[in-house]
Amino acid sequence: MKSIVYAVFVIFVLSSTMTGFVNNEVATIETKESITTYEGYDLLILTPQQFYDALIPFKEHKENHGIRTIIVTLDEIYNSKYFPCQGRDDAEKVKYFIKNAYDEWHIKYVLLVGGRKPGLKEEWWMPVRYVYLDDGSNWERRYLSDLYFADIYDKNGNFSSWDNNGNGIYGEWKGNKAEDAPIDLVPDVYVGRWAARSLHEVEIVVAKTIEYENNAYGKEWFKKMITIAGDTYPECLNSSWKGYEGEENAQRAINWMPGFTHIKLWTSLGTFTGPEDVINAINEGAGFVFFDGHGSPMSWATHPPNSTEWVDGLTVWQMRYLKNDGMYPVVVVGGCHNSQFNISVFNLLKIYEGFNKWIEYIWKGETAPACWSWWMTKKMDGGSVATLGYSGLGYTKEDKNFEGEATEWVDSHFFWEYGMNHTEILGEIWGNVIKNYLKTYPIDWNAPAGSNSALDAKTVQEWILLGDPSLKIGGYP
Numbered sequence: 001m002k003s004i005v006y007a008v009f010v011i012f013v014l015s016s017t018m019t020g021f022v023n024n025e026v027a028t029i030e031t032k033e034s035i036t037t038y039e040g041y042d043l044l045i046l047t048p049q050q051f052y053d054a055l056i057p058f059k060e061h062k063e064n065h066g067i068r069t070i071i072v073t074l075d076e077i078y079n080s081k082y083f084p085c086q087g088r089d090d091a092e093k094v095k096y097f098i099k100n101a102y103d104e105w106h107i108k109y110v111l112l113v114g115g116r117k118p119g120l121k122e123e124w125w126m127p128v129r130y131v132y133l134d135d136g137s138n139w140e141r142r143y144l145s146d147l148y149f150a151d152i153y154d155k156n157g158n159f160s161s162w163d164n165n166g167n168g169i170y171g172e173w174k175g176n177k178a179e180d181a182p183i184d185l186v187p188d189v190y191v192g193r194w195a196a197r198s199l200h201e202v203e204i205v206v207a208k209t210i211e212y213e214n215n216a217y218g219k220e221w222f223k224k225m226i227t228i229a230g231d232t233y234p235e236c237l238n239s240s241w242k243g244y245e246g247e248e249n250a251q252r253a254i255n256w257m258p259g260f261t262h263i264k265l266w267t268s269l270g271t272f273t274g275p276e277d278v279i280n281a282i283n284e285g286a287g288f289v290f291f292d293g294h295g296s297p298m299s300w301a302t303h304p305p306n307s308t309e310w311v312d313g314l315t316v317w318q319m320r321y322l323k324n325d326g327m328y329p330v331v332v333v334g335g336c337h338n339s340q341f342n343i344s345v346f347n348l349l350k351i352y353e354g355f356n357k358w359i360e361y362i363w364k365g366e367t368a369p370a371c372w373s374w375w376m377t378k379k380m381d382g383g384s385v386a387t388l389g390y391s392g393l394g395y396t397k398e399d400k401n402f403e404g405e406a407t408e409w410v411d412s413h414f415f416w417e418y419g420m421n422h423t424e425i426l427g428e429i430w431g432n433v434i435k436n437y438l439k440t441y442p443i444d445w446n447a448p449a450g451s452n453s454a455l456d457a458k459t460v461q462e463w464i465l466l467g468d469p470s471l472k473i474g475g476y477p
């Protein structure tokens with residue numbers, strides 16, 4: 001097959017350069033390029049020009065492991081270098097580019113490189129998509145979704161715009177039924193993001209990811225899994241909140257991860273009393289860390305058994321104590337907002353937006369230079385190799401009136417995908433969990449805002465993979 005393709009291209013190139021005297025050398029070079037293009041790529045890396053050079057060693061590393069990789073800059077998308085540029089805004093232009101790359105190059109993985117630019121104004125190194133699904137809580141009217149860039153096609157093979165009514169507001173669900181409906185949501189490619197705010201952060205995650213894939217294989221530290229949990233919903237607040245929900249879900253994940261040594265930091269066991277327990281355990285090294293409890297963009301915590309007291313797990317400010325150099329786990333964090341990667345320390349300066357709004361930035365935890373999950377991932381000489389969490393409010397069976405599960409299903413089934421279904425590529429785990437969640441809880445787009453179906457849609461939309469989607473978990477032999 002390969003040789004036939006090659007022959008066709010030689011003929012194509014020869015005939016297209018046959019206007020005058022054929023220069024054999026040029027023809028050969030062009031042929032090689034055409035062949036590479038025709039055969040396609042596995043991994044598409046999208047980046048602003050500023051981070052391009054830092055990604056070259058990463059591309060070489062990926063290709064050494066047989067992952068065919070292409071780096072494309074945003075300018076090349078907007079200037080139609082490879083495909084005619086279309087789309088109503090930058091995020092849609094990026095999504096159409098991914099669609100073309102999927103059609104023409106048969107890509108499987110997309111790594112979006114770039115987070116928010118530092119500054120008062122919200123500007124991005126790499127476009128983002130906000131989804132406007134109102135859960136009725138008045139907490140947030142929109143949230144970030146990278147699933148948007150992965151759900152290219154709907155069931156009928158049409159482009160999945162997420163804006164069915166064409167008003168430029170995406171994923172709207174605020175009335176008696178979803179305004180933008182139906183949205184397929186099922187990912188067609190596996191998307192992860194390095195939400196880097198600077199070139200330096202890109203260099204850090206490139207180095208950590210390469211080191212992980214080259215060195216994790218067969219290491220003793222990798223065969224450890226840390227679960228950190230407690231009584232997420234104290235029964236003293238609501239009589240239906242029986243048991244220790246976080247620990248029960250951690251146990252489910254543990255049951256799906258045979259062959260691992262399990263380190264349980266649980267409030268009911270007395271093994272989790274504060275951040276030092278978390279820091280000490282991670283510093284010993286582990287392949288996986290699973291936090292299951294309550295989050296904010298800057299912190300994570302849970303409760304002791306049947307108590308409204310808080311046990312703090314880790315804040316972004318304490319991450320400097322993570323010294324697990326060369327032993328980087330994949331971190332799954334259950335809780336609200338840990339992956340809300342639009343926060344900014346500049347929000348502290350926004351007193352001019354009014355006192356109430358300013359206070360809101362502070363009590364919502366939106367005033368750090370980076371969110372919890374990204375901080376964990378970009379931490380130099382420690383932290384994670386990748387982090388999965390939620391960009392908005394996270395829901396559970398308690399929010400769905402015990403008629404089904406939400407984030408606890410997603411988080412525990414991450415471990416089912418790896419431990420039971422033996423999926424070893426990080427982005428594929430992310431995609432399979434979302435696909436299976438949607439099979440388990442099919443969305444009724446005619447249900448009202450705030451319904452269980454709306455919460456199910458939000459749950460998959462807001463689950464963000466901050467890391468390389470082509471990451472080989474446990475490294476290469």
Ligand SMILES: [Ca+2]
Nearest residue numbers: 163167169180
């Ligand atoms: Ca719309």
Ligand SMILES: [Ca+2]
Nearest residue numbers: 151153184186
């Ligand atoms: Ca789809």
Ligand SMILES: [Ca+2]
Nearest residue numbers: 233241242243
């Ligand atoms: Ca409970």
